[in-house]
Amino acid sequence: MGTWLRNLVRQRGGDHSSLRSTIEEIIEESEREDQEGSAIGTHERVMLANILHLRHLTAYDVMVPRADIRAVHVDSSLDDLIDVMSQGGHSRLPVYRDSLDDVIGLVHIKDVLAHAKDAAGFKLSRITREVLFVAPSMPVLDLLLEMRLSRVHMALVVDEFGGIDGLITIEDLVEEIVGEIEDEHDVAEGPKLVARPDGSLVADARTPIEEFEERVGAMLTDDEREEDIDTLGGLVFYIAGRVPGRGELIVHDSGVSFEVMEADPRRVKRLRVRNLPPWHVSSEDAEG
Structure with a gap:
């Protein structure tokens, strides 16, 4: 991504006062309705907007809170350690002595697997790696x-x-730019479209556009199809030109409206879709 961004900025001629102004200009130009052959698409525009947003975030803004931290005691056995890491799908875990306020380092799954055949002689303290300690006010880009x-x-x-x-893990920081990263250990919860008695739909923003149009009929414009929009969340971002906040109402040219029910600074998560064609809901789909 770094090479992609540098090349894109270099194309602007390098005569701008700041990187921020250059990125803002690229985003604005790509959003113009009469812009043909835009240098960037919807996904790249999201990343550029996230990069600008990242400049204002601190470690406190992106951290996993203390109550949600999974950690292991330094006296944990090899079997216990493997169980904890496999159940949570973690490749790294903090290691502590007396309490979570006494962290001595981290353990990596690679080091655990390297000792898998030596359970009797295993000591977690021998394979503990260094961990960083940072202040809540540390800028995310510095971290x-x-x-x-x-x-x-x-x-x-x-x-x-x-x-x-x-x-905070480096994955958390990368997700602030590119969006949520899911791997083979993440529990797959398929995107859902849930019909409501009032004729609206509650939709996961990850719902594929193809699945949505199968339900309600074709609605994307030619310009939107050229943008290669994949999900409802991507469509809402394209219409708004940014990541809208919770409670905002985004209206499509077709008249279909999207109310943002859940979102964070990086992405929309859940939507209520209204003003749909009357044939989209079957009676057995509606919930009470």
Whole structure:
């Protein structure tokens, strides 16, 4: 992505006052209705907007809160450690002594597997790796750079008293730019379209456009199809030109409206779809 962004900015001639102004200009030009052959598509525009947003975020804004941190005690057996990592799908976990406020490092799944045949002689303290400790106010971009330079991909957010406030992985930071990353360990929950008695639909924003149009009929314009929009969330972003917030109402040219029911700064998550054609709901689909 870095090479892609550098090449895109270089095409602007390099005579802009700042990288931010260059990116903003690229986004604005790509959104113009009469813009033909835009240099970037919907997904790239989302990433550029997220990069600008990232400049204002701190470690506190993106951390996993303390209550949700999964960690292991330094005296954990090999079998217990494997169970915890396999159940949660984690490749790295913090290691602590007396409490979560006494973290001594992290354990990586690669090191655990390397000792899988030596359960009797296993000691977690021998394979514990370094972990970063950062202040809640640390800018996210500075943290991303620190992780790259140190090659340590986990950081614990520490308050002024030395207590652990939260945890951040490099995956969390990358997701702030490109959106949520799912791997083979993530539980797959298929996108859903749920009909409501009032004739509306409650939709997962990840619902494929193809599936949505099978339900309600073709509605995308030719311009929207050329943008290669894949999901309802992508369509809403395209119409709004940004990631809309919870409660916002986005109206399509067809008259179909999308109310944002759930969203975060990076993406829309859930939508209520109204003003649909009358034939889209079958009676057995409606919920009470």
